[in-house]
Amino acid sequence: MRRRFPQFYAHVDKVFDEMPVWVVTVVKELKDYWNSKMYGRKASQLLKELVSGDSGQLTGFNNDLFKQVIEECDESVHHCQALLRKMQEEGTSNQTNKNPDHYGALVHHLSLVRNKRCLMAYVYNRAEVVQNLGWTFKAKLPDAIKMKLSSEEQKYFTNHYATLQSYMKDLDLDLAVDMLPPKDPYIKVRVLEEIGYVSLGDQVGNLTMHAILFLKRTVAEDYILQGKMEELTN
Amino acid sequence: MANYYDIDDILAGEELVPAVFLEAVNEVGLLSSNYTNRVEPRSKVELPLWLASELHERKAASITIPPCFNKKTREEIGADGAHVDLRSRCSYFYELGLKIVQLIGDKTIGSLLLVAFQTRYKEVLIKAHTSASALGPKFLSLLTKEETKLYDAATSSTAAFKTWRMGGSRMQQASVLGRKRKPIGE
Numbered sequence A: 001m002r003r004r005f006p007q008f009y010a011h012v013d014k015v016f017d018e019m020p021v022w023v024v025t026v027v028k029e030l031k032d033y034w035n036s037k038m039y040g041r042k043a044s045q046l047l048k049e050l051v052s053g054d055s056g057q058l059t060g061f062n063n064d065l066f067k068q069v070i071e072e073c074d075e076s077v078h079h080c081q082a083l084l085r086k087m088q089e090e091g092t093s094n095q096t097n098k099n100p101d102h103y104g105a106l107v108h109h110l111s112l113v114r115n116k117r118c119l120m121a122y123v124y125n126r127a128e129v130v131q132n133l134g135w136t137f138k139a140k141l142p143d144a145i146k147m148k149l150s151s152e153e154q155k156y157f158t159n160h161y162a163t164l165q166s167y168m169k170d171l172d173l174d175l176a177v178d179m180l181p182p183k184d185p186y187i188k189v190r191v192l193e194e195i196g197y198v199s200l201g202d203q204v205g206n207l208t209m210h211a212i213l214f215l216k217r218t219v220a221e222d223y224i225l226q227g228k229m230e231e232l233t234n
Numbered sequence B: 001m002a003n004y005y006d007i008d009d010i011l012a013g014e015e016l017v018p019a020v021f022l023e024a025v026n027e028v029g030l031l032s033s034n035y036t037n038r039v040e041p042r043s044k045v046e047l048p049l050w051l052a053s054e055l056h057e058r059k060a061a062s063i064t065i066p067p068c069f070n071k072k073t074r075e076e077i078g079a080d081g082a083h084v085d086l087r088s089r090c091s092y093f094y095e096l097g098l099k100i101v102q103l104i105g106d107k108t109i110g111s112l113l114l115v116a117f118q119t120r121y122k123e124v125l126i127k128a129h130t131s132a133s134a135l136g137p138k139f140l141s142l143l144t145k146e147e148t149k150l151y152d153a154a155t156s157s158t159a160a161f162k163t164w165r166m167g168g169s170r171m172q173q174a175s176v177l178g179r180k181r182k183p184i185g186e
Helices: A006-018 A021-035 A041-052 A063-090 A100-136 A151-171 A217-225 B007-012 B049-057 B071-083 B093-103 B107-130 B133-140 B145-166
Strands: A186-191 A196-199 A204-207 A212-216 A229-231 B016-021 B044-048 B061-063
Touching: A041 A063, A041 A100, A041 B007, A063 A100, A100 A151, A100 B007, A100 B049, A186 A217, A212 A217, A217 A229, B007 B093, B007 B145, B016 B049, B044 B049, B049 B061, B049 B093, B071 B107, B093 B107, B093 B145, B107 B145
Parallel strands: none
Antiparallel strands: A186 A212, A186 A229, A196 A204, B016 B044, B016 B061
């Protein structure tokens, strides 16, 4: 359509561009409202939000939408029970008789199951990312990531990290280093952030921004993963 | 049965398919267009696949073939499959097709999916392996979810091959942190 009537669509675009902000928000809200008018639609929006980012990235936990989906679940339960009660009062058996109430209850039951699956998938897939955080970061998460986690997820991270640590302690081996097979015990790195005085395995060093130095690979690996250093090659 | 937690499988179930109700259904406000909260038999609606398929199996509704498998699309795919805009028609084209075939015994959909995938797969790989990312956007907007994943996989493997050959840095910042930040002053 766009290709066939370029002038018309250019005009439409112009009108949209010149609209005041409040009109745009009202239009968007109306659109959201119509979009949400189907069972399970909100829950799928929740998941779409999750996959819209690049893979392995986190978006903020959408508490608001999450609550709305749970409210929708409550409504489904309410409708479903009301219909089942009605059927019991009328004395119709719910298996054999194909009456409208039976199918009504069915629709609500199905949307309840569907919403449950969406919510479970949302939490589960986020939990997987949170688990991986335990391999990348030491006990303290960067604030940018911490903000995106719900309080339960932060607790989950702490617990998962503790479990990981105790397992490594039992093995007496740090499993999180050398994720790539090493070629050389020392590598050349550039410091990208002010880090300050830290222990570098066998010595204490002052890591200032833009410093270029040779470090033990095992020490540098953590900083590279956290984006505080980059590996230099020649 | 796909994994319960598989997001793509769940979102594919969200695609709308046309259906006709065979039975009356009470108390379903969101499905009925009037204010009676009741859907009458023989009323036509568009239902998300997860609902439609269950109702279809219980003979409460009957699914008809979704518009993205209509004659026009078939002809376009037959003519030049690689350049059909499948995303705007249905971003879960293949997943939807697979599920629909199980519900309605339309034998032709299977071969349509195969032909479409074969021709498009070749094109996706060629584009991903050769072209610079500048060409990307226009072509990418034609691809379905599945094909976009293939494209990304192909480009990342090409990039990995290049860094291996040039001997670039192997250790990278964790992907959770997002794109690499350029330090100020560089």
